[in-house]
Amino acid sequence: MKRERATRLLADMITRLEDGAWPLGLVDEVYVFGSYARGALEPNDVDVVIEHGTDRRWLGESLDASINGRDSYVGMRQALRGRSRGISFQFRGRSSLLDEGFDLFLLWRKGEPFSLARERLASLTADPAAGPAPRDHMLTEFEGLESMVPRPARIELFDRHAKGRISITPLRLVDGDLEDSEAAWHVRRRWVETSPLRRAATCALAVLEQRGVDLSVVTLHGQRLFGRDQPAERCFVDLGWNAFGSMGRLLDSGVTWLEVLRPHRTKPMDALLIEPTPRA
Numbered sequence: 180m181k182r183e184r185a186t187r188l189l190a191d192m193i194t195r196l197e198d199g200a201w202p203l204g205l206v207d208e209v210y211v212f213g214s215y216a217r218g219a220l221e222p223n224d225v226d227v228v229i230e231h232g233t234d235r236r237w238l239g240e241s242l243d244a245s246i247n248g249r250d251s252y253v254g255m256r257q258a259l260r261g262r263s264r265g266i267s268f269q270f271r272g273r274s275s276l277l278d279e280g281f282d283l284f285l286l287w288r289k290g291e292p293f294s295l296a297r298e299r300l301a302s303l304t305a306d307p308a309a310g311p312a313p314r315d316h317m318l319t320e321f322e323g324l325e326s327m328v329p330r331p332a333r334i335e336l337f338d339r340h341a342k343g344r345i346s347i348t349p350l351r352l353v354d355g356d357l358e359d360s361e362a363a364w365h366v367r368r369r370w371v372e373t374s375p376l377r378r379a380a381t382c383a384l385a386v387l388e389q390r391g392v393d394l395s396v397v398t399l400h401g402q403r404l405f406g407r408d409q410p411a412e413r414c415f416v417d418l419g420w421n422a423f424g425s426m427g428r429l430l431d432s433g434v435t436w437l438e439v440l441r442p443h444r445t446k447p448m449d450a451l452l453i454e455p456t457p458r459a
Contacts, residue, residue, distance in 0.1 A: 180265055182305055185215050185225045188265050189286070189300055192227075195259060197293040202255050205231045209296070210273060210283040211303070218306025223314070223326055225266045228273050228283060229259070250424045267329050320347040324449055327440035332423055336453065345430060348452040352382035352439065359384075362394050365404050376400065376418050379442035383416045383450060387437065418442050430455050 189211070196203050206229055213226035233241075244251040252270055260266050269276070276283060284303065287296035314325050316337035321328050328336075339345045357363040362384055370377035380399055387397060394404055396413035401422060403409055414435045415422070419442050426436055436453040 180222065180224065182215070182220050182222065185222055185265065186300065186303075188225055188260065188263055189227075190297070191261065191263065192259050192266065193287065193293055193296045193300065195261065196287065196296075200258065202231075202237060203258050205234060205237060205255075207231055207289045208273070209286040209288075211286050212276065212281050212283045214309065216282070216284045216303060218304060218309040220305055220307060220309075226269070226330070227259075227266050227286075228269050228276060229255070230271060230273050231255070244424070250421050252424070253421060269331060272331075318347065320349050320451070324349060324440060324451075327449065328451075329420060329423075332420060332426075332438075335423075335427060336451075339430065344456055346454050346456060348454070350386060350450045350452055352379075352386060352448045352450055354378070354382060355385045357381060357384055358388055359394050362404050365399070365402075369400075369402070373444060375442040375444045378444060379418045379439040379448060380416070382448060383418070383437055383439050386450070387414065387416070426453075 192209075196206060196209070208228075208230040210228040210230075211226065212228065213224075214222040215225045240254070241251040244253075252268070255270070256268055259268065273283065284299070286299055287293065314330075314333070316330070316333040317325065318333075318337060318340055320340075321333065325333075336345070336347060340347060357366070363381070366377055366380045366384070370380065384394060384397070384399065387394065392414055393410070396410050397404055397416060398412050398414070399416045400418050403412070412429075412434055414437065415425075415429050416437045416439070417423070417426075418439045420438065420440075430436060430453065433455050435455065436451075438451045438453065440449050440451065442448065
């Protein structure tokens with residue numbers, strides 16, 4: 180993206196933090212790193228670290244998200260960036276990034292005036308010599324898709340792949356109708372016709388049908404397709420990294436993961452099919 184747009188995204192985020200609506204009042208520190216912080220004219224995205232505390236509501240909603248296979252950070256992520264895309268958040272990642280040798284630029288710390296955050300943002304000037312930072316934890320399976328795989332997911336998948344614990348297959352999704360009428364009804368019931376998630380869900384289930392997967396073992400975006408009395412969960416379909424927090428646990432239990440990287444109403448969509456390697 181252009182640097183000017185990246186700067187606007189950060190400025191808008193500062194304004195949202197200043198408003199202080201829950202859960203943004205829990206934020207303690209905000210750091211920027213990566214190509215934008217180094218001055219790149221066209222950064223891949225804006226890498227931001229959020230350090231935060233918790234309260235009773237946060238703990239309750241996080242527990243509920245974990246139990247129901249959802250990402251507990253969806254609400255905070257949306258509160259920080261609104262409807263805009265382009266910021267890649269890492270929550271409570273300061274220590275690990277410093278250990279990896281990353282330079283973190285402090286944008287704001289709780290108790291400081293937000294005018295200081297805006298001054299710091301303005302001090303991050305462009306440097307024509309600073310190109311986009313090379314992405315770490317890359318696999319050949321991510322080539323061409325790297326902007327749609329957030330860094331925490333790249334790290335998780337890279338480590339598992341390096342240890343031989345998973346295989347990853349990139350897929351280009353194709354529009355089509357579902358053969359299973361009950362699964363099609365489930366999708367229509369959950370999302371309106373114009374929703375990107377309806378299209379993403381239909382395409383994902385269609386590719387599973389084509390690969391011979393029994394849809395009765397599938398969990399779609401946090402919900403089983405056919406109600407109660409179903410076989411054990413063997414495949415989880417996630418739309419836009421919504422349930423990433425549950426990925427490791429499910430892969431460890433032998434569940435296949437199909438990730439639709441960026442649901443869209445009209446544009447081509449890609450997915451990653453992540454399959455646990457059978458243990459010897």
